Structure formats: C-alpha cells, structure tokens
Amino acid sequence: MVNPVGSQSVDRASALLALVVAADAPRTFTSLVDELGLAKSTTSRLLQALERSRLVQRDAAGAFRPGALFALYAARPSALHDLAELARPTCERLGEQSGETVNLAVPRGTDLVHISQVDSRHVLGAINWVGVEVPAHCSALGKVFYASGVLPLPAGELQRRTDRSLTERPALERALGDVRRRGWAVSLDELEVGLTSVAAPVRATGGTVIAAISISGPTSRIAERGVGALGELLISEIRGLSAQLGSS
Incomplete structure (x- = not known):
C-alpha cells in the first residue's frame, strides 16, 4: 500500500x-x-x-x-547511450519525414563523434557513419558545434576533401555566422562529392549545445526536398527533445 x-x-x-x-x-x-x-x-x-x-x-x-x-x-560511457535512446524517437521521426539518413553526434575534445544513426530508406545514401571520423569543418554537424562554441575552431591548415571544402578560415567563419543566424548548418558536397547534409543543435539547460542531429543524403535528392525546408524540419523536431533536456 x-x-x-x-x-x-x-x-x-x-x-x-x-x-x-x-x-x-x-x-x-x-x-x-x-x-x-x-x-x-x-x-x-x-x-x-x-x-x-x-x-x-x-x-x-x-x-x-x-x-x-x-x-x-555524465562521465560514464553509458551517458552517450542514454542520450541516443532519448533522441531516438526524434531521429526516427526525422527519418520517416525525410526518407534520408539521420545522425546524432556529440562534441568530444576537438572532434565530433557520431553516436547513433537511423538509416535511409533508400539504398543509395545508406552509409553507416557511426564511429567514422570526419573533418568537422566539412560536416554540417561540425559547423553546428563550431558555431555554438562547443568545439574550438581548428588550428592550422584546413583539410580539403573536395573542391567545395572550406579551406580558407574567413570563408569558414562566414559560414558559421550563417549557422548562428538561421539556426541550422549545411555541408554541400564538402565532405564527399554528391553528399549533402543539414544539421541543427540539440540544447540542454541554459541553451547549451550538447549534441546535433543531421539529415544527409545524395545532393540531388536533398536539393529536391530543399535544404532550407530540411533545416526548418530539424529545428521543429529537435525543439521537443531540447525541452526534455531542460532547454527553455
């Protein structure tokens, strides 16, 4: 009783x-x-x-x-698993609505770490990014972390992955200003030719960015849906997750 x-x-x-x-x-x-x-x-x-x-x-x-x-x-490895589980319904909804690959990543030191993925329903574009290291400045997820200040800007020369990669610091800083202004980031053929991703931040108490979620797929399909439309979709869907984590 x-x-x-x-x-x-x-x-x-x-x-x-x-x-x-x-x-x-x-x-x-x-x-x-x-x-x-x-x-x-x-x-x-x-x-x-x-x-x-x-x-x-x-x-x-x-x-x-x-x-x-x-x-x-927070220091336990299982904390990342718990964050991934909490974010899974949001990521699955984004996957259902976009049809593309959805990734959750967190900042760690000077790098970003992909911790979970919802696969694309298309064969083309269904790449598993969990555990794959990528240069953050070529990634929409990385740009979110740079723009919010939770990752330090890279020192030295910026790696060129494609002809579209941002290898000049002023160009990267302008791109980060755009991220802060509109609330989402984009990587258009910057990591791999033919691959586009859009990402937005996950916030916790005080508005602190603790993670980011991206939608990625072939540039042709993403262009059909519209980069801006996917950015707004991310912001809308992530809002509820951020509220669960204490962001007002």
Missing part, C-alpha cells in the same frame, strides 16, 4: 531537484522556497536529504547546484 505522506515527500524532493538541475545558475534557498511555496523547514529538510545523496551541492555562496552524482553520470 502506497504511503501518501511518503509519496508527497518524494514529489516535493523531485520538484526541488528539477528546479536546481534546470536552472541556468545556482539557486538560492529563498528562491526555491518562493517558487515551490513550501515551508522553509520542509524545503531545508528536503535539500539536506538531496545533499546527503549527492544530488545537489552548495557553492561558496551557499546556493544550490546539481551535485556530484550528475558529473559522475
């Missing part, structure tokens, strides 16, 4: 934790009391329990931020 008092405590603690984790900055005790409308004694007791479990911690000013368990979880 469910204990209603115990269930209420769990609900209140969960609500407190959600406020702390979703906040752009550490939350003060007073702001948490005011927002949830709980008694100060109740709020204090719940926060102490969350602290003991390392789900929240206090900063030097005494405000509350996500605890060490979140950092430990």
Whole structure:
C-alpha cells in the first residue's frame, strides 16, 4: 500500500531537484522556497536529504547546484547511450519525414563523434557513419558545434576533401555566422562529392549545445526536398527533445 505522506515527500524532493538541475545558475534557498511555496523547514529538510545523496551541492555562496552524482553520470560511457535512446524517437521521426539518413553526434575534445544513426530508406545514401571520423569543418554537424562554441575552431591548415571544402578560415567563419543566424548548418558536397547534409543543435539547460542531429543524403535528392525546408524540419523536431533536456 502506497504511503501518501511518503509519496508527497518524494514529489516535493523531485520538484526541488528539477528546479536546481534546470536552472541556468545556482539557486538560492529563498528562491526555491518562493517558487515551490513550501515551508522553509520542509524545503531545508528536503535539500539536506538531496545533499546527503549527492544530488545537489552548495557553492561558496551557499546556493544550490546539481551535485556530484550528475558529473559522475555524465562521465560514464553509458551517458552517450542514454542520450541516443532519448533522441531516438526524434531521429526516427526525422527519418520517416525525410526518407534520408539521420545522425546524432556529440562534441568530444576537438572532434565530433557520431553516436547513433537511423538509416535511409533508400539504398543509395545508406552509409553507416557511426564511429567514422570526419573533418568537422566539412560536416554540417561540425559547423553546428563550431558555431555554438562547443568545439574550438581548428588550428592550422584546413583539410580539403573536395573542391567545395572550406579551406580558407574567413570563408569558414562566414559560414558559421550563417549557422548562428538561421539556426541550422549545411555541408554541400564538402565532405564527399554528391553528399549533402543539414544539421541543427540539440540544447540542454541554459541553451547549451550538447549534441546535433543531421539529415544527409545524395545532393540531388536533398536539393529536391530543399535544404532550407530540411533545416526548418530539424529545428521543429529537435525543439521537443531540447525541452526534455531542460532547454527553455
């Protein structure tokens, strides 16, 4: 039999934790009391329990931020699997609507890593990119990460993969400005001749870009659908995923 008092405590603690984790900055005790409308004694007791479990911690000013368990979880290899599973319904919808290959990638150090893929329903264009290393400046996914600042711009000479590759830094910076302005990136024959991809960011708390999703396929088919239309489709579909991750 469910204990209603115990269930209420769990609900209140969960609500407190959600406020702390979703906040752009550490939350003060007073702001948490005011927002949830709980008694100060109740709020204090719940926060102490969350602290003991390392789900929240206090900063030097005494405000509350996500605890060490979140950092430990983020460092685990399984965190990428969990992100891929969370994003899978979005990626599958994009695959169904576009008919093309859909990839989810994350930034790691100075590189991008493809962590999951929904295959194209066409034989032509059904390439498995998971685990394949590509120069980020030739990739729509990479341009999203450069434009948002989560990947450092490449140092030195930019690799030329095709005649369309952006090998001059000013040209790359102009392209990144376009990404920031319209919200999506494109790679048109820049990685491989005949391959076009369009990508948009996945955001978490505070609008931080933590991943990106792309639609890619033969340039001729992508042109028929329209690069801009695919960019807007990505933005529309990813919005719900970003909200699940705490982006407002």
